[in-house]
Amino acid sequence: MGLFIKLEIDQGRCLGLADCGKCLGVCPVKIFAENGDKPHSLEANEDECTLCGLCLDVCQPDAIGVVKLYEEP
Numbered sequence: 001m002g003l004f005i006k007l008e009i010d011q012g013r014c015l016g017l018a019d020c021g022k023c024l025g026v027c028p029v030k031i032f033a034e035n036g037d038k039p040h041s042l043e044a045n046e047d048e049c050t051l052c053g054l055c056l057d058v059c060q061p062d063a064i065g066v067v068k069l070y071e072e073p
């Protein structure tokens, strides 16, 4: 988990990299990496998240959660 952002990937819902893998391709700041047949989040990169929402849009089973760890000003 980053200081400001935490990525959650539901490994049970995820379709797997062989059948999907879209999150790895769309994230502009490379937060997702391969972990066997499932993606995992590179915690050191999580704070780079731009909240673009692309990973949420492409993830058909809604397996990804982007959690803000801070309050909006």
Ligand code: SF4
Pocket (backbone or CB within 6 Å): 009, 013, 014, 015, 016, 017, 020, 021, 022, 023, 024, 039, 058, 059, 060, 061, 062, 063, 064
């Ligand atoms: S986009 Fe969703 S279903 Fe596809 S590999 Fe990523 S987490 Fe899994």
Ligand code: SF4
Pocket (backbone or CB within 6 Å): 007, 026, 027, 028, 029, 030, 031, 048, 049, 050, 051, 052, 053, 054, 055, 056, 066
């Ligand atoms: S919201 Fe955008 S920057 Fe953040 S993890 Fe998803 S694709 Fe990457």
